[in-house]
Amino acid sequence: MLIIQRCKFVSILIILLILVSCASGPVLPEIPDVREINLQELQRLMDSREPLRALETVDILHKRGLIGRDEHSTYRKEIDQMISEEFHKAVEASDFNAALRLSRAAELLELSLEEGPDRKELYLDMLHGLVEKEMLIPAFAQAAEALSSGLVRYDDLGFLAEAARNSGYREWSEYLEAEPDDPEEKITGDLPGIIDSTVTIWVNRGIRIEGGMGYPDRVIGSGFFVDKNGYLITNYHVIASEVDPEYEGYSRLFIRRGDSRSPRIPARVVGWDPILDLALLKAEITPGYIFSPGKRTPRLGETIYAIGSPGGLEKTITSGIVSATERRLLQLGEAMQIDVPINQGNSGGPLMNEQGRLVGIVFAGIEFFEGINFAVPVYWLQAILSEMYAGGEVRHSWIGSALHEGADGLINLYTVPGSPADNARIKEGYRLVSVNGQAVSSLREVNAILVRERPGNLLKTLWEQQGGTRETVYMVLAERPHSPVLEAHRMGAEKELVLPLFGMKIQETGAALWEKSYVVEKVYPGTIADETGLSPNDPFYWRGLKIDPENKLALLRMVIKKRKAGFLESSIQLASYIDVDYFI
CATH class of the missing domain: 2.40.10.120 (Thrombin, subunit H)
Known part of the structure; x- marks a missing residue:
């Protein structure tokens, strides 16, 4: 009986010690909510004078419902003012790349820069600067780009044609004159x-x-x-x-x-x-x-x-x-x-x-x-x-979207996690309507725009959702990886890559001990899956996706029952190059 009482006493003492230690222990800090974390990041961008990234962030917060319409409007006014201030600083410092980037952003935003030089004037000033530094070939190449885009005319480039003649670049002087070849x-x-x-x-x-x-x-x-x-x-x-x-x-x-x-x-x-x-x-x-x-x-x-x-x-x-x-x-x-x-x-x-x-x-x-x-x-x-x-x-830019070019235009199939398109919540099935105000219906048109843009530039895009609603989305371009497919695969994407690589949407239907079963939900016309004869409702077993960086190939192995072949079971392997042009 005494032993039992002593055991009870010890047990009560241990419980009291535990309660005291819990009461006197450190208090865990409150975990900040998502809104607070994002507002802190937005404030950091504002404090570091990064107006374009701040603009992208505030639009994302508004789209996700983390800030209201009034807050969004207030932030946008501050950002617009910052764009104007940073533009004039860049002009005063003769930082033509920064000035041109902000000037172009202001055009896309329909924002006045308060009596500052326009893009054409900036471009010509930049060309004059290159001539003064005797960097003639870069100046000639920049002028050729400006001519092709319509930003400048041949009449504006007389000084450059003269510099070409005086320096012995006869062919370039002829190029910079209005006469055709x-x-x-x-x-x-x-x-x-x-x-x-x-x-x-x-x-x-x-x-x-x-x-x-x-x-x-x-x-x-x-x-x-x-x-x-x-x-x-x-x-x-x-x-x-x-x-x-x-x-x-x-x-x-x-x-x-x-x-x-x-x-x-x-x-x-x-x-x-x-x-x-x-x-x-x-x-x-x-x-x-x-x-x-x-x-x-x-x-x-x-x-x-x-x-x-x-x-x-x-x-x-x-x-x-x-x-x-x-x-x-x-x-x-x-x-x-x-x-x-x-x-x-x-x-x-x-x-x-x-x-x-x-x-x-x-x-x-x-x-x-x-x-x-x-x-x-x-x-x-x-x-x-x-x-x-x-x-x-050379640093190329991208938004991280994989597009399918078809009769319906440019349809988004996949967005790379963490990319500008992913942050802007561009979903599968969205149709890209225009880029920087220019209507686009082919990958060639989009790539012709992006190859001339650099990371950090603002891009204005218009997307049409599957219900027909259209939305203007501003994105700050990120740096394009050497291989978008390898980058997505490195981040853990595997089955998600089947749609952009092979053109078919798949859905998991079950799992056994050692394999999973799927069904083909949709096949896009003209893709590898379409040319292989796959069609919706074809069931298959997943045998693995192999990415071969050395030969730049993606290999999908599957055991499938094709509807077009009477549901006879067969093992097939689909192959796709990974250096593809539909990641923008």
Whole structure:
């Protein structure tokens, strides 16, 4: 009995100690609600004078119901005032990139900037500044972009044409004048000089060991001069080992102007663009001829010429025609299909029209298919050339939406988590109607806009929801990853990628011990799933999605019962390239 009483006493004492310790323990802080966290982030953006990101954030908060209409209106007035103030600061500091970005944002927002210079005046001031710094080729490229967009006219560029003439850039001075290219002009007289301004690119990557034997590891490509100061253009994939942070081996870059007896001249990479497969190099050479672009896009069937070093055979010129345009081979923009004979070593060489004007940069061919080769159109080079001169990797922009181009327009299939489109709650099935006030119905039109925008710029988009309601959404562009598919997969997306990669929407229907069953809900016309004969209500078992970064492929394995095949069970594998152009 005494033992029991003592046990009761000890138990009561322990309980009292626990209660006392709980009462005197630390008090957990209150967890701030979602509204408070977002308002703190908004205030941080306001304090750090980032008006465009603050604008995007306040619109998102209003859309999600975290702030009311009056609060939204108050914040927008403050942000509008901040845009005006930061614009005038940028103008005073001659920070033309910032001033142009804010000026364009003000146009999209229909906001007055209180007697500040307009975009045209800013652009011309920027060109004058480049001329004063003797950065003529970036100025010429910027002027070509402004002419194509209609921002400036030929009459506005007399000072630039004069600078081109005075500096010996005859072809550029002709480009900057209103007269069109002379179709009767031929390149035969200047051909030796043109050929002499192309070079062979050599990248020495040491010794490659295969099967216990060592072999010289060399990359051979072509290049051509675009500047009298020794700047030249080639393909990124030719010089990738020079700048790719994942490459860990030996790499040395040289150029050679003549045959194998000519000296190898050291060169360095100035700027590069993995997405458009272009690179700007610099060598201590003064070339005799400078390649400059033509004023018009070559027509189907038009005669063109390529110069390069196929198989290391320097200064080889071949001819052919433009077979097709707008081939969707690039992540941003289209490629030109040509039947000019192309082989290994031609990559990075110039593609010219009969007037000797640059119309493209050779970058690829299909092995075992004679006469099917491709080039990057010169207008994509113009769009990024000044940024490559600035040095480093070109930063492209995106909103993180995967679009399907069909009869109904551009339909959103998937948004990458954390992207501007995801933050703006762009849902599957939304239709993209316009970008920056320009109606769009094709990926080509959207990419033509985005390739000229940079991360941090404001983008005005108009979306139509499935019920027909239209909504204007402002987004601040984020930096585009090298591979949107790899980025989404890295973030955990797998089954979500089936829709954008293969064009079919799937729904899980059950799970066994070792596998899950699904059904195809919808198949979009013209997609891989459609061409494979899949249709809605086809049941299947998931066997896995494999992403192959080296070969740039996505492989979907499944056991399916096709309705069109009488529901007979079969194992199939669907394949899709991961470097696709429908992620914007």
